[in-house]
Amino acid sequence: MQGYSLLSLARNAISHHEGWQKAWRSPELKAEYDVVVVGGGGHGLATAYYLAKEHGFKNIAVVEAGWIGGGNTGRNTTVVRSNYLFPQSAEFYDFSLKLFEEMSSELNFNVMLRQAGMVTLLHSRHDVEVMRRNLNAMHMNGVDSVWLDAGEVADIASGINMSADARYPIKGGILQKRGGVARHDGVAWGYARAADALGVDIIQQCAVTGFDIKNGNVCGVRTQKGNIKTKKVAVAVAGHSGVLAEMAGFRLPITSMALQACVSQPLKPVFDAVVLSPAAGVYISQSDKGEMVMGGGLDMYPSYAQRGNVHTLEQVIAGVVELFPNLSRVKLMRQWAGIVDIVHDSSPIIGHTPVAGMYINCGFGTGGFKATPAGGFTLAHTVAHDKPHKLNEAFSLKRFETGAFIDEMGAAGISH
Amino acid sequence: MLKISCPWCFERSEEEFVFGGPSHLARPNNNDEISDKKWAEYLFMRDNVKGVSLERWGHVHGCGQWFNMARDSVSHKIHFTYKMGEQPPKNWQSICGGDDE
Structure with a gap:
């Protein structure tokens, strides 16, 4: 196997990158x-x-x-x-x-691992109670996670709707700092x-x-x-x-079902972390290319079709826009679905x-x-x-x- | 978006319905002697058909009735619906375009 390193990059640059082998055989x-x-x-x-x-x-x-x-x-x-x-x-x-x-x-x-953290948003007193318990369970299990108050959530998830009359008011969050994204x-x-x-x-x-x-x-x-x-x-x-x-x-x-995701057009940096809102039923992060990557719940019936329905996508987008009103005019670029294996x-x-x-x-x-x-x-x-x-x-x-x-x-x- | 013909309300939008698992699963009634394996077969194991199968659906945001549906899990085509307690036509697999499961 031809190793990848700074040296090999430099060496191949001299030969106009024509000397690279295929990464695997056929x-x-x-x-x-x-x-x-x-x-x-x-x-x-x-x-x-x-x-x-x-x-x-x-x-x-x-x-x-x-x-x-x-x-x-x-x-x-x-x-x-x-x-x-x-x-x-x-x-x-x-x-x-x-x-x-x-x-x-x-x-x-390079799998481009970016451990910028993963925030789970809490929107009600009940969310706060349940997640306090979950956070303790994580600590008992030796998994890193920290409590965030509303202000700390706003710092990490910049642009999030902090107004008092928001549909999903921010009561706090939990953060796993080692969470993130990889290519x-x-x-x-x-x-x-x-x-x-x-x-x-x-x-x-x-x-x-x-x-x-x-x-x-x-x-x-x-x-x-x-x-x-x-x-x-x-x-x-x-x-x-x-x-x-x-x-x-x-x-x-x-039971095999379709799970959708979508990405927006590329934007300048918005926030680094992955943000998950169980109540709104959505999660969102920004890719290295700048696209906002969004997903939510399943299309709730058996499917092998690798495509999802518009109303499920609409729910995801509605949740994202509730949380991040500043993204409401952003255009979607792609939408797709994968067939996932759901167990009881x-x-x-x-x-x-x-x-x-x-x-x-x-x-x-x-x-x-x-x-x-x-x-x-x-x-x-x-x-x-x-x-x-x-x-x-x-x-x-x-x-x-x-x-x-x-x-x-x-x-x-x-x-x- | 599927348009689903509820046997009671006729064609309505998919958003009014909920999928409720495969149709015609018979609950074992010999509770005393049935093995854990057989019980698990009934409760959890699924054919998970790639193609046409018979499913239970509920018109939960409509009339509230449950009914059966022959639907293709690849094309999402709905072949026919029928009421709870009824059986599908004997030749339902050929009606739905052959035995391709």
């Missing part, structure tokens, strides 16, 4: 692999990377139906944070945030390049059409580009998890499936991007050892039988 699909990872999003690529790096697997394929990072990895609003309520989630997501903090040097790829494409590309350097074959435009299963054990994967013999399969396909599960003959506690307790499923040798990472719903490194790390561990890592033990499919749910509906306040 190899032919082989007939047999030790592990086949289905899904070339952030989670799948991270799984392949950690399988190669931490567990010494030499013969891994990542098969992707479209192009890498083209699904939810490229459609999210790039927020990273770990301010969850329950200890299992806090430990998992905080580990993920730590991996994000090391990622650029680990992968030798989502960069995360996919960084993992892809680093995994490729460790010998992982990344096969794009190669949809899986079925699985070969004998006596309850997986023994092959059928794809558009040919059949693959393998004893281990790791599935990380978010919204299409149900489709893949059906091919393998089992069902999941997942808003927590992921990482671990074994009813088919031996087949493992799954799904159910992140509206919040999968921030979990990309930890999702890959724990799935790789589970595949390599045939048993879960300490961090994903609680997130097994079995919890739907035992009732040991981790109900994180309150974590973001927005249907997740």
Whole structure:
């Protein structure tokens, strides 16, 4: 792998930047692999990377139906944070945030992590009471978070409507300083390049059409580009998890729905932090290019369409304009949707499936991007050892039988 | 924006309705002997169909009635609606453009 550094930049500048190699190969699909990872999003690529790096697997394929990072990895609003309520989630997501903090040097790829903080707005006495409790829970779980009074919120979220008769009056907020944004494409590309350097074959435009299963054990994967013999399969396909599960003959506690986001035209710097208002049902941040990045709740019915409805978008925009009246004349530039995998307790499923040798990472719903490194790390561990890592033990499919749910509906306040 | 034909109120805007899960799920009635696995199957496991399936919808901001709908989760096309307690036509999958799920 050609390393990226100031020196290599200077060296390539002399040759007019014509000497750069491709960041990853486009190899032919082989007939047999030790592990086949289905899904070339952030989670799948991270799984392949950690399988190669931490567990010494030499013969891994990542098969992707479209192009890498083209699904939810490229459609999210790039927020990273770990301010969850329950200890299992806090430990998992905080580990993920730590991996994000090391990622650029680990992968030798700038993922443009910007830890400018994430503010959750409180608009009523009840918000204040509930979040006091949540803040204490975060401190008990060792997650950094601080209390903000209304004035401090106004300093961070400049332009926010502080008037006394605002629809959403500002009563305070909580701030996770380590929260922020990272470049989502960069995360996919960084993992892809680093995994490729460790010998992982990344096969794009190669949809899986079925699985070969004998006596309850997986023994092959059928794809558009040919059949693959393998004893281990790791599935990380978010919204299409149900489709893949059906091919393998089992069902999941997942409903696939569309989640929208949108960006405005680029503006000069407005504010640095990510601002979330559970009551208004919106969150907003500003990208490095200056666009205001906005999102909200789900389109609340099953969909595989990767597009959302106008009235859901209208609700998001209405919430943003209530909070930031100075943005009311700003033009929207793009709007899109991704298909997310919604689970009853808003927590992921990482671990074994009813088919031996087949493992799954799904159910992140509206919040999968921030979990990309930890999702890959724990799935790789589970595949390599045939048993879960300490961090994903609680997130097994079995919890739907035992009732040991981790109900994180309150974590973001927005249907997740 | 979907236009949904409530069997009671006829065509109304999507914003008046709420999705309420898959239709025709039968609640197991042998509570004493049913296994946790079977119970979880009923409560949580979903077909999550990519294509046409039968869904329950409620006209919550209208007449308040629940009803069933055959809808495509890829094109969002609504094929037909029918009242609670009724069954879909036997050949509903071919009516909706074949068995493509």
